Amino acid sequence: MSTDTNQLETWALQRVITSAIALADSGRYHDFTDIDYALRFEHGWIEARALIDDGKMRALLNDRCASAQACATAQVAASLAAASASEPVTVAKPSLLRLAFGLRAVWRAPAVKSAGAADLGSAAV
Template identity: 55%
Template sequence: MSTGHDDLDAWKRRRTVELAFELADSGRYEDFTDVAYALQFERGMTTAQALIDDPEMRRVLNRRCADARDKLAPPPAPEVPQEETMPVVEAVPESSNDHAQLPRADDFARTPSFMRRALNFVWRSGNAGDLNSAAS
């Protein structure tokens, strides 16, 4: 009869479940696999995987992880309708085409994000005029 050992095992299981729920409820973990990893390798609980191998435990941990992440996510910003404004075009003398009209930042609003970032960088650095100059 080793009731002391059984009590210790029961306490370890209960503590592992409590800690797994705490980790899942923190919002820092994507799903049960992240929680199991944290328990095993960050907390040193080598028996955690056996507990988490239970399909019901996995389902509960996944739900708790998702709920916690949803609570931490910032609420979506309310959409504010923007007025459509006509672009202001500067008058450029017809006789001079030395410098093409430089694009404005809002010209990039519908371009893919990578292109937008690259073009905004060039625009902000003041080298946009160099893009239009031809080698003579």
């Protein structure tokens, strides 16, 4: 079976574009550069940048990434609102160690005094 080189190039271009759009619609990528990286290094298409490096394609992928991320953010916010409305808020109890030793729930760094001219050798770093 003989295949024309142009058919192979067309198939590769369609495959890369379809994959790039699917990655953009997934909401996991920020913009064109993230998709380019994923196609080249995670999917193994080294020639991906040459196939999708076009101003219109970049704009399309960037727009799809932005809309997918906005949709994902809205879904997360809606699910958090639904979860908080249906379940009562519980406060975590301190651990047994914290209760036994009277440790604070939040660790705070000790205050550092400003080092004067005489204290330069003893200043904590």
